[in-house]
Amino acid sequence: MSAQLLGLSASDIAARPRAPRFGEAPGCVKVGHYRRDMPVTMARMMENALDWEHLPSLHSSSFSTIELIDSGPWGWRASAEVAGGNGTAERGQVIELLLDTQQHCWVTTILAGVGEGNQIHTQAVTLDAENIQVQVDFYVPDTGLQDEVRKQYGEALSAIYRQLYDEDESMMARRQHEMQAWQDFRRGGADEVEKDLGSVDAVEAALPLIVPFRGGRFKLDWKNDRFTIFSVRCPHMLGPLDDAPVVDGAVTCPWHGYRFDVRTGACNGHPGLSLETPPEVTVTDPGGRVVLRRSSF
Numbered sequence: 001m002s003a004q005l006l007g008l009s010a011s012d013i014a015a016r017p018r019a020p021r022f023g024e025a026p027g028c029v030k031v032g033h034y035r036r037d038m039p040v041t042m043a044r045m046m047e048n049a050l051d052w053e054h055l056p057s058l059h060s061s062s063f064s065t066i067e068l069i070d071s072g073p074w075g076w077r078a079s080a081e082v083a084g085g086n087g088t089a090e091r092g093q094v095i096e097l098l099l100d101t102q103q104h105c106w107v108t109t110i111l112a113g114v115g116e117g118n119q120i121h122t123q124a125v126t127l128d129a130e131n132i133q134v135q136v137d138f139y140v141p142d143t144g145l146q147d148e149v150r151k152q153y154g155e156a157l158s159a160i161y162r163q164l165y166d167e168d169e170s171m172m173a174r175r176q177h178e179m180q181a182w183q184d185f186r187r188g189g190a191d192e193v194e195k196d197l198g199s200v201d202a203v204e205a206a207l208p209l210i211v212p213f214r215g216g217r218f219k220l221d222w223k224n225d226r227f228t229i230f231s232v233r234c235p236h237m238l239g240p241l242d243d244a245p246v247v248d249g250a251v252t253c254p255w256h257g258y259r260f261d262v263r264t265g266a267c268n269g270h271p272g273l274s275l276e277t278p279p280e281v282t283v284t285d286p287g288g289r290v291v292l293r294r295s296s297f
């Protein structure tokens with residue numbers, strides 16, 4: 001499906017500059033500001049700014065779909081639909097994000113559709129090795145809005161960004177944690193061959209269980225008279241599958257919406273991605289204990 005350009009031509013979009021004009025918004029007026037400290041690294045923040053694909057999954061209350069038009073180290077352009085839309089063009093947006101990775105700033109512009117002409121200028125500042133601050137300025141087209149209306153507009157945009165950054169912060173912090181855990185394991189974490197989880201009765205009473213094993217985390221459950229187990233670390237960008245419900249034998253990652261077959265690990269639509277191979281689940285006989293064993297394949 002080709003992206004909806006809402007009256008813009010593909011060649012006009014392609015001809016646009018790819019460098020942000022940070023702090024400059026000709027024809028616009030500033031209506032508000034939002035500032036926030038976050039316990040994430042600058043690397044995670046830059047990665048997040050370039051990550052167009054998470055909008056409808058992570059920010060499902062704000063966006064319902066997104067289709068990429070173009071992307072690169074300079075940023076991205078995409079056609080999106082704001083949440084609550086009914087598939088008509090009135091709910092659509094063409095969004096552009098231009099990033100300056102050296103200066104840690106970016107400008108998001110609504111090129112067409114809902115909020116057309118709005119610009120959001122964001123500066124990220126390093127506080128220390130693990131903390132940053134984002135400073136966000138909101139601009140709207142200068143149509144002679146009264147001060148009170150501008151103020152309301154700014155407050156509404158601040159409220160939306162507060163929620164977006166709540167969601168982004170949890171994703172970035174979790175990803176940082178998962179990357180660190182994986183590095184720690186590679187540096188010499190416990191390379192278990194097997195793990196005794198306890199008696200069958202005790203394990204069954206505790207299901208579903210998230211079990212750490214050899215640097216990964218796996219969800220153990222019981223279905224159709226047998227144990228089931230799959231990795232809860234999404235292989236795309238380490239998103240959490242812990243609470244994702246299994247529907248028709250598959251889980252959907254909450255970060256970008258990729259879908260995985262929990263039995264084979266295969267990712268629908270992304271043949272190069274697969275869930276980590278889980279350990280084998282065995283029940284000792286005699287003994288009746290549930291034991292995870294490093295998979296032999």
Ligand code: FES
Pocket residue numbers: 234235236237238239240253254255256257258
């Ligand atoms: S982290 Fe992107 S789909 Fe899971």
Ligand SMILES: [Fe+2]
Pocket residue numbers: 048054055058059164168
């Ligand atoms: Fe986001």
